Amino acid sequence: MPAIEANGLERTFEGGIHAVAGVDLDVAEKEIYAFLGPNGAGKTTTVRMLTTLLQPTGGSARVAGFDVVAEAANVRRSIGVALQEAALDPLMTGRELIRLQATLHGLSRQAGREKADSLLERVDLVDAADRQVGTYSGGMRRRLDLASALVHEPKVLFLDEPTTGLDPVSRRTIWEEVEQLNREGTTVFLTTQYLEEADQLADRVGIIDFGRIVAEDTPGRLKAGIGHPHLEIRLVEDVAERAREVVAGFGKPRPSKDGAVLVELEGGAGGVAPVVRALDDAGLAVESLDLVEPTLDDVFLEKTGHHLEPEEPEAGESE
Template sequence: MPSSVMPMPSQAGGGSAPAAIAATGLRKSYGDKAVLGGVDLHVPQGTVFALLGPNGAGKTTAVKILSTLITPDAGRVRVAGHDLAGEAHRIRAAIGVTGQFSAVDGLITGEENMLLMADLHHLPRQEGRRTAAELLARFDLTDAAHKPASTYSGGMKRRLDIAMTLVAGPRIIFLDEPTTGLDPRSRHNMWQIIRGLVADGVTVFLTTQYLEEADELADRVAVLNNGRIVAEGTPEQLKRQIPGGHVRLRFTHPDTYRAAADALREVTRDDETLTLQIPSGGSQRELRAVLDRLDSTGVEADELTVHTPDLDDVFFALTGTTDPTAPAQPKETAR
């Protein structure tokens, strides 16, 4: 381990539970390319923490460091109460990792994959069989347990992958883009599995390219861009930082559209689509005010929609791209 990687100081007393994952000043470079440029992370126990960012932002590198697969160039890390600098073996015993690419062996059955994992963790034979059977049932794989894993659907393979990760009973799980390539139904099934893990007290560190996924699952979200955390908070906190909420009024008749545009203040016009956009935070009071202003003119919109900022807007504002799969941008977008 490089000498610049120092142990994380023990958390001060005061009755609060220690973080499941804590990192300060993480740095990692490959040649002259800095992948992580000083990343701080704090993940409370029993929560879902989502790390968002475009391709090349450093998400997978962060996961590899925290899960002891690679060493940082600098920084301090503590996972499951253990220092990365001197207790990497203890961290590995306390965590589970499901990467972007499946660890499932398609040449053997689902049950054999589970038993192989139990052997790798040195579980006694009887305990290994019991654990495998329980996890196969929990992930709705009992009927397919004796079929080659190569015959499984993408969703089934992903469920088996996570079941294998749970054989040793880890309390912290790293899920690196766990639903990539899954159809919407399989993705929603995976969300239910993740919620169930957290309900059991497991901490989940999640990287994802699906912003809806982070919004649905995460207690806290960090946005990583060009190797740095550019924002962190609950999904609602991040959304409130981003302007752009509005009420959109659509009209079918040009005369009605023009009358509404003349009567309403602070509107953005789109003469081609006959729509008006009025800034609004989306509250009931603001919406009522818009409707009162319309009523006072005697004009009625044919369609009214309310848009409040979502994580897509947050992502765009912080990374300069609406596509999480696009490469990281050379400069941050001003916030």
């Protein structure tokens, strides 16, 4: 039985906006599945439907074997959810929050106390457990949110952009925790706009754009599927147009990024030298050259025609 299954899942909002326009999913138990896409692609709307927070306007979905509409209460009993913009009451302490969550999930007072102790230790918040959440850093809040989603040992965990806005160290801590949970048998469905996150964490990646899944596979196969590495050329002077003409004969040109000239090289590294010679012969001075292996961004570009450009984490969001 798949942990998450969706057939033609749709959500149309007032005004005819198709936020999710027919999504099919088949996520196996104990899999980490990442939904990769830019803001507004339909990631959060999909998660809200799968977690019973939003009624689908079309299609169907089952989570942990239960229909998200007809058996919503059973779905809620089976899932843990950490939503984007971790909503935490700033006046509560971390310990109080986890205990409240435990009570809402029907745990006894004693069990809730023990659960709070073990989860706070698990996410390394023992020292901050009795401080008000308002004093926590972004990373601490996300870890607390994650811990609170685990009070009832859910079979399926939904993480909506779990690391958006976090610094790299906090992000890595969350990744390690997610990997550990997965090793313990939890199915994880996460959404992200970070390529690296999907690449590192996910067993499979679904690329979503304008409410539709445009590609879905393991990160390795997705990247291999689009083929060749590309050469990223930066020039000393502003002569990108001429450079593009020169390199056009060596491979398929790609849309440029930040003023660099990009060309696919079918021969891989062996194709670099002729390009450099040709640029030299044309009198174009090269500032830097990079041979870039395909990334999920390339897959994204290939499938959607545009780059995935996530917002960068804000400076200073560290612990």
